[in-house]
Structure formats: C-alpha cells, structure tokens
Amino acid sequence: MDFSQFRPLDETSLIEYIKTVPSLSDKLGNKFDGIEIKEVGDGNLNFVYIVVGSSGSFVIKQAIPYVRCIGESWPMTKERAYFEAVALRKHGHLCPNHVPDVYHFDRTMSLIGMRYLEPPHIILRKGLIAGIEYPLLADHMSEYMAKTLFGTSILYNSTTVHKESVAEFCGNVELCRLTEQVVFSDPYKVSEHNRWTSPYLDRDAEAIREDNDLKVEIAELKAKFIERTQALVHGDLHTGSIMVTQESTQVIDPEFAFYGPMGFDIGAFLGNLILAFFSQDGHAVEGNDRKAYKEWILRMIExxxxxxxxxxxxxxxxxxxxxxxxxxxxxxxxPELQQLVQNKYLTELFHDSLGFGAAKMIRRIVGVAHVADFETIKDPSKRAECERQALELAKLVLKKRRNFNSISQVISAIREIQ
Amino acid sequence: MDFSQFRPLDETSLIEYIKTVPSLSDKLGNKFDGIEIKEVGDGNLNFVYIVVGSSGSFVIKQAIPYVRCIGESWPMTKERAYFEAVALRKHGHLCPNHVPDVYHFDRTMSLIGMRYLEPPHIILRKGLIAGIEYPLLADHMSEYMAKTLFGTSILYNSTTVHKESVAEFCGNVELCRLTEQVVFSDPYKVSEHNRWTSPYLDRDAEAIREDNDLKVEIAELKAKFIERTQALVHGDLHTGSIMVTQESTQVIDPEFAFYGPMGFDIGAFLGNLILAFFSQDGHAVEGNDRKAYKEWILRMIExxxxxxxxxxxxxxxxxxxxxxxxxxxxxxxxPELQQLVQNKYLTELFHDSLGFGAAKMIRRIVGVAHVADFETIKDPSKRAECERQALELAKLVLKKRRNFNSISQVISAIREIQ
Structure with a gap:
C-alpha cells in the first residue's frame, strides 16, 4: 500500500502501515500475529486505535480532514496532528511524568504513534461522574500546568526562542478559530449550534445573550485568547483530556495547542472541576448522596x-x-521586588484563570458541546437545576473575577450558590 | 557588477545598480547623466541615498548587517529591510497620505527604493527644536495611527489574516530584542550603554534603578510588548521618524515593525512631544521665550x-x-453595548499609551540613545534641569497611569511639573 500520500486508515491498512515503520513494529517485537486492534476514538474529531501485541503496545491517533462526528460537511485541517505532536513533545520534554511518550509522527498521514495508557487508566471525567477520588490529582495537574506553562513562557525563554515557537503555532489558527467560535462567540448570540436543556433553561440562555456586562467581559477574554502569546497552552484542558489511575495522571489530546494566555488552561481544568461539582446532585442515589465527594472536588479545586x-x-x-x-x-x-512582581503576576493569572474557566463553563451549558457530567443526568429537570447553578456561578465569576483574592473565596461562592 | 549577492553600495555602484532595475531607472527617465546622489543617513543603522535626476527622484535605503554608528562589532540583521518594506507597504495601503510610496524592494540587497520626500520636508524633531508650528500635525498623525493600527488589528481582520501576519513579523525578533534592551531593561540597571547629563542627573539615574514601583510597572509593559500581538506597530514612532512640511506629514523608517501593543506607537509619539515640550526652556532666547510654542505642543498632545x-x-x-x-x-x-466596549477598549489603550510613552521618555534621558531636543541644549545644567522635569513627569505617569481619565489631566500634570 502507498503511504506516501494521506489516506485514512482502518484496522487492516493500519497493520500494513505499522510494518513500514520500524519504531512502531519494534514496539511489537516485529510479531504481527495475534495483534489486537481496537478503534476507540470517542472524541469528536479523530480516529484512535489501540494496538496490543504479545510484547508491546501503543496507540495510533489519525486526524482526518473533517470533523468526525459531523462528517465531510465540516472540514477541519488534518495539520492539527502536526501541532498535537509538537505540543506533546514540547510538553513531554518539560513534564515527562504527565505527558505520554510519542514514538512516531507522520505528517503526511497526520498520524501519531504514542504510549498506550493501559487500564486501569480512564478518562478523568468518567471517574468524576463515577464518584472516584484521585488523591494525587491536584498535585499532578498543578505540576503539569506549572512546568508546561512556565517552560514555554518568557519567564524561562529568551524572546528569540519564544517568537520562533509563537510563529510556528500561528499555523494552528483553524483550531483556534473553532475555540473562538464555540467558547467566545456562539453562546452569546443566537446560533444553530447552540443547545441547552430546554425548555428549563430557555430563559437562562436568553439572559446570557442579553447580558451586556457579560458580553463586555467575554470580549476582553476573547481578545486575550487571540492576542496574548503568554505560553504554549494545551488549548483544551478539560477533564476529558486527562487520563487517570490512583497513581498516574496523563494529559492527552493537545491538538488545540497554541501560544495563548496561561489562564486558558488553568481555567479549563478548574472550570470543568466546578462543572463536575455542580453535576454531583444529579448523580446522587440512595446510600450515596455524593456529599463527601463534592467536598473532595472542592478540595481539588483549592x-x-x-x-x-x-x-x-x-x-x-x-x-x-x-x-x-x-x-x-x-x-x-x-527579594522584596521579586515578591512584588510574583504577586502581581499571579494575581493577574488568577483572574485570567477565573475568567476563562467561567467562559468554558458557560459554553458547556448553552453552547454546542456539552459535558457528560450533566448529559448523563437522565431527568431533564434535575439536570437543568444542576446546570443552572453552574451557570449562575460562572456568570458571577466572569463578571466579578477581579474581586476574588484567593481560591478559597471562589470555593465560598460555589458553596453559597448551592 | 554582481548584485545577486548582498554588497554594500556606494555612490558609484549605486548608479550601476539603478541601471539594472527598471522601476528605478524609469523614474529617472532612463537618463543617468547629471544625476545627483547624496548620502544622508543620519540615523544610527542604515545608509540612505537621495537620488535626483532631471526627470525624477527617489530615495535608496540600504541596511547593512551591523549597526552603522557602532561598526561591525555590533551585528544587526539586514533582514530588517525586509520587515521595513513589508510594513511600509501594509501601512501605505491603509494610509497612503502619510506613508511614502515604495517603488522597489530587493531582499538580497536589503534595499528599498522609495519616494524622495523633497524639501521643504524636514524631520519633525528638527522642526520642534526650531520652534516651528505644523497646523495639521495632530490631524495627520491621528489619522496615520488610527488607520494603520485599526487596519492591522482584529477589530478589522479575521484571526486567520491576523495570525498569518503575526507569524511573519515574529521574524523581526532581533529588532524587537534591541527595543526590549534599550527601552525596558538598560535604564533600570547598571549598563555600560547608559548615559545621562552627569553629574547633574547621577542621583536621578540611580533613583530609577532603585525604584521598585517603577520596576514593577516596566515589567508589565515589557511583557505586553513581547506577548501582545494587538496590531502591526511601527515600533519606533518618535519625532525623528516623521517628516513634515506645513501641508504634509510622512512617517518613515518602520524597520522595528512587529505585532505589538498599539499603545507602543501612540506612546512613542506623545512621549516624544512631551520631551520636546520640556526641552523648550533650553531653547528659549531673548525675544523668543518659547511660551506660545510650548502651548502649541500641549495642544498637539491633547x-x-x-x-x-x-x-x-x-x-x-x-x-x-x-x-x-x-x-x-x-x-x-x-448601541449601548457598542459604546460600553469602545469605552473600555479606549480606556485601556489610553493607559497603555501613557505607560509606553513614559517608558520611552525615561530611556531617552538615562539610556543609550538620547534626543536632539535635549542634546542641542549646550549648557549642561540647563539641559539637566529640563531633563529632570521630563523624568519626573514620566515616572509619575508610568506609576499612576491608570488614574488618568483623559488627556487633559495629563496636560495638567505636565503644567504642574513645570
């Protein structure tokens, strides 16, 4: 088969492909009998194959030139695989403990070969819905964010190094534009893509479209998202981009990576934890009221x-x-000046994170893509009740983020809404 | 002669070069007898030739791979000519009235052929030192800045267009780094490049190096300069980069152009007008106390x-x-929301402009490159007195810029310092 031009693979052609790539076939000990291949791409965009042989395993992720869950009518550059691979390697170099190894990248085929995150790794979001505690989560995620964001900023690099990398990631503009649309624009206007738990939240969605204060704030954040090249951010750091066990935390899927504001990553993670918190009442059952678990989530946020x-x-x-x-x-x-500039830097970053986090929460409730945390609550009135609380918190935080001086004040605000 | 590789030209080889370029030789009607060529590069970096023939004229600007006024010991990429040419064309397209036409660009030779700004055009800074009023200056410069900054921002462009151009200008990083050093770093530390009117300002220069509040603010501006890709700024918009007559205002020399904060250009222009203001007492002579002229400068700022x-x-x-x-x-x-976002945008831009303007003033008094406005004041104690007032104003504005709500409040602060 000819792999010198792009072709979408399937289970059969994938084996042929692997045979042509030493770094992959070596992983399998060059034994191809009894290889198990399973397509598991439950995301919206790509095909993902788990490949397991008797002496090794890996994951193959291939981007196709359209949005998988929509079809060819929504084209989407397959070059995103290139930026994903570069980001995985850059972030992996800075934080190897929490980023899976990349074994192989093929730009023509838009294909990444990388570590298979073996069971019991599951998507963090699924763990949060199931009510599972991960004692190392805050420690690991704070390490991942601190190392990757610091290491790709001008806190650490010369301007020369910084601008060279900024220029490269300007090429990932198509994925940035998708974020601009679904996070910063669509929720604030009438859009065919938007949906919400109707009719319960009809008035809430309308209120967002009519809230001038909110629109003023979202404009500031959108401009920051586009204009501020503070660090190489993951770009989609929600709880569905993280795989966990009790001992391991691995960040995957940085295809939206670009040079943007650090707060966009931090806010994505914290905002999705807050969504998980507000969804818990919808998952409470007799004998498990989720109260202790909600406290654990709040502790993780803090x-x-x-x-x-x-x-x-x-x-x-x-x-x-x-x-x-x-x-x-x-x-x-x-030392005195050092502390002054660090406090100023971190205060601004805190407010940025709160703003972006709130924006990410809002879009998950009234925008195109929702989260399983809420979607798996079957009773729509119950779901709407949970979503409304999250929405109220997000609106408050987005508008008043500069009044929060510490994360514990945010926790208090979350408690008050409940 | 071989012009397929870079070679620095002189008056003789320049004629040979022109003969090989139709767009230039056509300007001269292809008549080369009696052509007058004059080297006039009074800047620090490049060679500039005025070429005048019987039926036409132009200017040739050639970048050399080092800083002209220092020599080969301070290398400086000649690729700056490329960014200058691209910026001249982009800005010229957006504001043809105030940007000279580019006739020719040769990347290999780092050479731009452009309109000769014929007499009585002079450098604005010289006009300000001579006490000449230019009735259209504020009108023209506000037009230039509004059109070039708006037209290269996401107020006007899609993110796709914006990021493509941002990526290109990341290549001009060497010139950006020079600005980072001389504007945002050197004045705030001991540096062999720094100088000031000594011994009069010794204590003032030291006070700047010891001022923690000032250093906190300059760090914020420096990060904005490096990270915020708001618009394609000229990058060096002082009164030496503007040529004027009573009817015409032409902005030249955008070799420092890059995507940065709009306020960097606005501040450069306003800050240099403020320097001109504070220098006037040093130029007062019997019969011309410059009082009326100082009022004119303040009007121009406002x-x-x-x-x-x-x-x-x-x-x-x-x-x-x-x-x-x-x-x-x-x-x-x-309309109500439109006004809200415009006010917010312009308030932030105003504070940015004040911050950058103040930074540009400070560096011209205690940094490496000084301005003729002060340098031409022969009596050093008189000069130091003028400079100290400018320095006090700049420090105040840099630290308290967010307290200024209008330009008239800035004018009042200038008057108070005097």
Whole structure:
C-alpha cells in the first residue's frame, strides 16, 4: 500500500502501515500475529486505535480532514496532528511524568504513534461522574500546568526562542478559530449550534445573550485568547483530556495547542472541576448522596490552584538567573521586588484563570458541546437545576473575577450558590 | 557588477545598480547623466541615498548587517529591510497620505527604493527644536495611527489574516530584542550603554534603578510588548521618524515593525512631544521665550489623542459588520453595548499609551540613545534641569497611569511639573 500520500486508515491498512515503520513494529517485537486492534476514538474529531501485541503496545491517533462526528460537511485541517505532536513533545520534554511518550509522527498521514495508557487508566471525567477520588490529582495537574506553562513562557525563554515557537503555532489558527467560535462567540448570540436543556433553561440562555456586562467581559477574554502569546497552552484542558489511575495522571489530546494566555488552561481544568461539582446532585442515589465527594472536588479545586501557584513560583526562583527575558536578574534581584512582581503576576493569572474557566463553563451549558457530567443526568429537570447553578456561578465569576483574592473565596461562592 | 549577492553600495555602484532595475531607472527617465546622489543617513543603522535626476527622484535605503554608528562589532540583521518594506507597504495601503510610496524592494540587497520626500520636508524633531508650528500635525498623525493600527488589528481582520501576519513579523525578533534592551531593561540597571547629563542627573539615574514601583510597572509593559500581538506597530514612532512640511506629514523608517501593543506607537509619539515640550526652556532666547510654542505642543498632545480616539471609533463603526473577529455584529449590535466596549477598549489603550510613552521618555534621558531636543541644549545644567522635569513627569505617569481619565489631566500634570 502507498503511504506516501494521506489516506485514512482502518484496522487492516493500519497493520500494513505499522510494518513500514520500524519504531512502531519494534514496539511489537516485529510479531504481527495475534495483534489486537481496537478503534476507540470517542472524541469528536479523530480516529484512535489501540494496538496490543504479545510484547508491546501503543496507540495510533489519525486526524482526518473533517470533523468526525459531523462528517465531510465540516472540514477541519488534518495539520492539527502536526501541532498535537509538537505540543506533546514540547510538553513531554518539560513534564515527562504527565505527558505520554510519542514514538512516531507522520505528517503526511497526520498520524501519531504514542504510549498506550493501559487500564486501569480512564478518562478523568468518567471517574468524576463515577464518584472516584484521585488523591494525587491536584498535585499532578498543578505540576503539569506549572512546568508546561512556565517552560514555554518568557519567564524561562529568551524572546528569540519564544517568537520562533509563537510563529510556528500561528499555523494552528483553524483550531483556534473553532475555540473562538464555540467558547467566545456562539453562546452569546443566537446560533444553530447552540443547545441547552430546554425548555428549563430557555430563559437562562436568553439572559446570557442579553447580558451586556457579560458580553463586555467575554470580549476582553476573547481578545486575550487571540492576542496574548503568554505560553504554549494545551488549548483544551478539560477533564476529558486527562487520563487517570490512583497513581498516574496523563494529559492527552493537545491538538488545540497554541501560544495563548496561561489562564486558558488553568481555567479549563478548574472550570470543568466546578462543572463536575455542580453535576454531583444529579448523580446522587440512595446510600450515596455524593456529599463527601463534592467536598473532595472542592478540595481539588483549592489545592490545584494553591499548588500551582507554589510550583510556578518555585520554578521562577530556580531559573531566575536563566535566559528568561521577562525579569532580568540585574533588575529584579532583590527579594522584596521579586515578591512584588510574583504577586502581581499571579494575581493577574488568577483572574485570567477565573475568567476563562467561567467562559468554558458557560459554553458547556448553552453552547454546542456539552459535558457528560450533566448529559448523563437522565431527568431533564434535575439536570437543568444542576446546570443552572453552574451557570449562575460562572456568570458571577466572569463578571466579578477581579474581586476574588484567593481560591478559597471562589470555593465560598460555589458553596453559597448551592 | 554582481548584485545577486548582498554588497554594500556606494555612490558609484549605486548608479550601476539603478541601471539594472527598471522601476528605478524609469523614474529617472532612463537618463543617468547629471544625476545627483547624496548620502544622508543620519540615523544610527542604515545608509540612505537621495537620488535626483532631471526627470525624477527617489530615495535608496540600504541596511547593512551591523549597526552603522557602532561598526561591525555590533551585528544587526539586514533582514530588517525586509520587515521595513513589508510594513511600509501594509501601512501605505491603509494610509497612503502619510506613508511614502515604495517603488522597489530587493531582499538580497536589503534595499528599498522609495519616494524622495523633497524639501521643504524636514524631520519633525528638527522642526520642534526650531520652534516651528505644523497646523495639521495632530490631524495627520491621528489619522496615520488610527488607520494603520485599526487596519492591522482584529477589530478589522479575521484571526486567520491576523495570525498569518503575526507569524511573519515574529521574524523581526532581533529588532524587537534591541527595543526590549534599550527601552525596558538598560535604564533600570547598571549598563555600560547608559548615559545621562552627569553629574547633574547621577542621583536621578540611580533613583530609577532603585525604584521598585517603577520596576514593577516596566515589567508589565515589557511583557505586553513581547506577548501582545494587538496590531502591526511601527515600533519606533518618535519625532525623528516623521517628516513634515506645513501641508504634509510622512512617517518613515518602520524597520522595528512587529505585532505589538498599539499603545507602543501612540506612546512613542506623545512621549516624544512631551520631551520636546520640556526641552523648550533650553531653547528659549531673548525675544523668543518659547511660551506660545510650548502651548502649541500641549495642544498637539491633547488633539492627537482626542482625534485618534474619534477616528478609531469612526473606523470601528464603519467596519462593524466586516470580518473583524473581536466584536461580532451578532453579539455587539446594540448601541449601548457598542459604546460600553469602545469605552473600555479606549480606556485601556489610553493607559497603555501613557505607560509606553513614559517608558520611552525615561530611556531617552538615562539610556543609550538620547534626543536632539535635549542634546542641542549646550549648557549642561540647563539641559539637566529640563531633563529632570521630563523624568519626573514620566515616572509619575508610568506609576499612576491608570488614574488618568483623559488627556487633559495629563496636560495638567505636565503644567504642574513645570
């Protein structure tokens, strides 16, 4: 078969392909009998194959030039696989513990071969719906965010290194535009793509479209999303992009990666934890009221931010004499000043994170793509009740984010809405 | 002669070169006898030749791979000519009245052929030192800034167009780094490049290096300069980059062009007018106390911002149904909301402009490159007195810029310092 041009693979042609790629066939010990291949792409965009042989395994992810769940009528550049591979490698280099290894990348085929995250790894969102606690989650995710965001910012790099990489990721504009549309635009206007738990939330969705204060804030965040090249962000860091076990936390699927505001990643993760929190009442059953689990989620939210803050500052201290352009040692080398600039930086980042997090919550309730946390609540009136609380919190946070001085104040606001 | 590789030209080889370029030789009617060529590069970086024949004229600007005023020991990419040419053409397309025509560009030779701005055009800074009024200055410069900044921002363009151009100008990083160093870093630390009117300003220069509040603010501006791709800015819009007559205003030399914060251009222009203001007492002579001229400068400062604001809003209104990504008509199509977002946008831009303007003032007094406005004041104690006032104003504005609600409040602050 000819793989010198793009062709979408299936189970059969995939084996032929693997045979032509030493880095992959070596993983299988070059034994192809009894290989198991399973297509598991439950995302909206790509095909994902798990390949397991007797002496090794991997995952093959192939992008196709349209949105899988819609079909060829919604074209979407398959070059996204290139940016995903570059981001996986960059982030993996900075934080190998929480990013799966890339074994192989083929730009023509838009195909990534990478570590198979074996059972009991499951998607974090599924674990949150099932009410499972992950004791290391906040520790791992704060480490991932601190290392990847710090390491791709001008806190750590020279402007030369920074702008070269910024230029490259400008090429991933098509995926950025998708985010612009579904996060920052569609929820605030009438759009055929929008949906919500109707009729219960009809008035709530309308209220968002009529809320001038909210629209002023979302415009500021949208401009920041497009214009601010603060770090190489994952770009889609919700709880469906994270695989977990009790010991392991792995971040996958950075095909939306680009140079944007750090708060977009932090907010995505925290916002999706908050969505998970508000969905819990819908999953409560006799004998399991989810109360303790809700407290655990709140603790994760609080710990993630507080640990992130600590780890970012630690990295900053560690590398303060390095080539980072932002705070030259000859200017910022006194402890008092160091603390002043760190506090200012982190306060702004906190407010950014709250804003983006709230925007991500809103779009999951009245926009095109919803979250399983709510979707799996069968009773629509119950679901709408949960969603409305999340929406109220998100609106409050988006509009008043600058009034929050600590994550514990956010936790209090969440409790008050409940 | 071989022009297929870079070679620095002189008066003789330049004629040979022109003969090989139809767009240039045509300008001279293909008559080369009696052509006058004069090298006039009084800037720090390039060679500039005025070429005048009997039936036409132009200017040739050639970049060399080092800083002209220092020599080969300070290398500087000659690719800057490429970015200058692209910026001249982009800005010229958006604002043909105030950007000279480019006739020819040769990337290999790092050479631009462009309109000769014939006498009585002079550099604005020289006019300001001579005490000459230019009645159309505020009108022209506000038009130039509104059109070029609006037209290269996401107020006007789709994200796709925007990011393609952002990626290209990331290539001009070497010139950006020079600005980072001389504007945002060197003045705030001990640097061999720094100088000031010594010993008069020794304590003032030291005070800047010890001012934590100032350093906190300059860090924020530096990060914005590097990270915020708001518009294609000129990048060096001081009064030495503007040529004027009573009727004409032409902006030249955008070799520092890149995608950065709009306020960097606006601030450069306003900040240099403020420097001109504070230098006037040093140029006062018997019979000409410069008092009326100082009032004219203050009027120009006030009018430039107010007209810029008006023109930017007018462009925004005119194109509000266009492809600009920032404020989609379906979301922002009500007059009350439109006014809210415009006010917010322009308030932030005003504070940015004040911050960058102040930073540009400070670096011209205690950094490497000074301005003729002060340098031509022969008596050093007199000069230092003028410079100190400018420095005090700049420090105040940099630290308290968010407290200024209008340009007239800035004018009042300038008057108070005097």
């Amino acid at each position: 710990e993630t931010w507080n640990l992130f803050r600590k780890k970012l500052v630690a990295l900053w201290e560690l590398h303060k004499d390095g080539p980072g352009e932002a705070y030259l040692p000859a200017i910022y080398n006194n | 009018e430039t911002w107010n007209l810029f604001r008006k023109k930017l809003v007018a462009l925004w209104e005119l194109h509000k149904d266009g492809p600009g990504e920032a404020y989609l008509p379906a979301i922002y199509n009500n």
